[in-house]
Amino acid sequence: MKQIASVMVAIFTVALLVVGLVMTPGTAQAALKGKVALVVDVGGRGDLSFNDMGYKGTDKAAADFGLKMVDIQSVSAADYLPNVRNAARSQSFDLIIAVGFLLTDAVATVAKEYPDQKFMIIDSVVDAPNVMSIVFKENEGSALVGALAAMVAAHYGYPYVGAVLGIEIPVLFHFEAGYRFGIDWGNKAYARKKGTNPSTGLLYTYTGTFSDIAKGKAATQAMLAQRAGLIYNVAGPLGIGDLQAITEAIKAKGKEAGPPFMIGVDANQDWMGDGHRVLASMLKRVDNACYNATEAVVKGTFKGGLTVMGLDVKGVAMSNYPELLTFMEFGIGAGKITKQDKANIVSNWKNMREQVPSWIWNAVADLEKQIISKKISVPNANTLEEMKAVRTKYPLTK
């Protein structure tokens, strides 16, 4: 009798275990299909920015996790929707990555049609349970380059730093708010080191465009005329114009290397200007975002909704040597520079950075640490009112 009872208990226990195992969510994860799709905008491969980074990050993730990456380029913006939809229709992808906010409407439409398909969109928000929207804490990255700019400007005796921005829209307020905070922090750090606050001021212009390169140049020239030492490009392609103005100013002095310097944005633009006219860049690490999203799908931790990537998870960063090499490869691939230019750019870049005293670099690294450990919270702004509040708090006028 006792034996029968214990056998019964044993059977019961095993049955419970089995049921439990089967019922436990997560362990019964669907098998992977083994493919990830990367849909990019008309900029295509070789844009030296988001698309190239997206390709690199996804390619690496695919290699690491044994997946196959299929990249889908678009001839026209009218292709975005069909390209995303075709990928979803094929039912053969574990994840469809859409690089850039231009694909927002396409992803929003298709995500509704295919609720079981996982999507990830970079730099935009699509409100759907099957879409992971990854955006970046531009304010944190901008704080770093702002601090750097303020200290470097003071070091070289410039009273101002500048920012050439695009259209006055909420995303750009993130940059401006962080940059202002960073400049203020940099001024204080300089005061701690040297005893006097340089109270480096900010000159900023919303050019109202993301495409008119001439306006970037004109705005930069105006700032340089008022003796701005570093100009932060916050308008994508306008950086070409910014750098033209800076290069002309440097060459007018009979020199090749800055100051004045440009500060690049989104991608690593340090290699432009022969490696010694762009001091640093505020990177949005699209490659890390793509890698993380793919990893999440593989590990079964994928979740729809908004993910904001800051300094702590390397979503944003100040440019450094490894990215310089990566982006030079992109530049070579796109035919912007040649392999022979590489050594020269690297040595110029190293030289440029060595000219800036190491305590400044350490101070920036210190700021980064404090932001990551949440000792410092960088202000942000999403509306004009919030932006005005930040402007009032950090006026940075002379």
Add this chain to the structure above:
Amino acid sequence: MRFSGRTDELKKTVIAAVFGFAVGALTMMVYGYDPISAYIALFNGAFGDPYGLSESLANATPFILTALTFAIGFRGGMFNIGAEGQLYLGALAAVTVSLFRFPSGISFALSIIFAVLAGAAWSLPVAVLKAARGVHEVISTIMLNWISRFLSFYLIAKILVDPLRAEKTISIAESVRFPLLVSGTSLSYGIFVSLFAAIIIYLFLWRTVSGFDIRAMGFNPVAATYAGIDKWKITLIVFITGGFTAGLAGAVHVMGRPPTYAIYSGMPSIQGLGFEGLAVAMIGRNHPIGIIFAAIFFGGLLAGGRMMQLSSQVPLEMVRVVEGIVVLFLAIPELIQVFSFLREIRIPFIFQFKRSQNKHGRR
């Protein structure tokens, strides 16, 4: 212009297509891609199922209209490549109407009417310059295309910009859009506008006196003028009608193409629709009914090309090469005619341009 039978035309087209696809296949093989799987993906993506067919028809919608612009000109002995610029303004005109809040029916009608008029207005200087100063239409349309482009950039960035999403214009209001014909695809009721326009242009060219005059002028301008046909009237009709269809193409595209129903800055969604209409007109032998089939074929190439990337991993650049080869071969029979036609008007154009500048009068 030779009047060869329809079966003859069909035969030529089929032979050209076979050669085009064969050369495309060879090219893919040379670069290490599998042409069989690529072509299977292409044809499945283009016409393999209702979805593919819908995408092909959606692509064909603006091409039919811009091809008509070229074909009308060609039938009248003129080389009108202005559809591109006229299309931009047609699209912008349609968006402009959405700035105002009319009842949706009125807004819809106004969008179409404004677009058509904008296309015609941009075509008018071409006709006037040709009639008054003998400026060749190739020169003036190329120039006007560029002016239109930069004017559009300005309007998109300054006037029509969406205040919340600066990368695009405001969107056409939902009630003013062409509804989708097949849900879950890009195909809207706009296709019927295109088909209707093609039939109207066919009837106009072949069933009206003005249409006869246009074709007579294209067939032999000297004889036509001798017969009392007013050359400048014909010029005006040709360009205005061409402007109508090009402007309409812009409206139908921006009002019927999901998901954004707006124009992005830099115009990546509408750029090239006018120029590709030229290729479509060539493949369609510059006949409105031929153009319908050519546009569907061309639209199918584009829809299938997307699938080549997706299912057989042929990169976009190679897809474009193959598409280009096929289109080029298909256009060869008509290109031969165009070149003989160009010889008749004494190309290079620049000579004519200079002559008009020297005030030696028109031809």
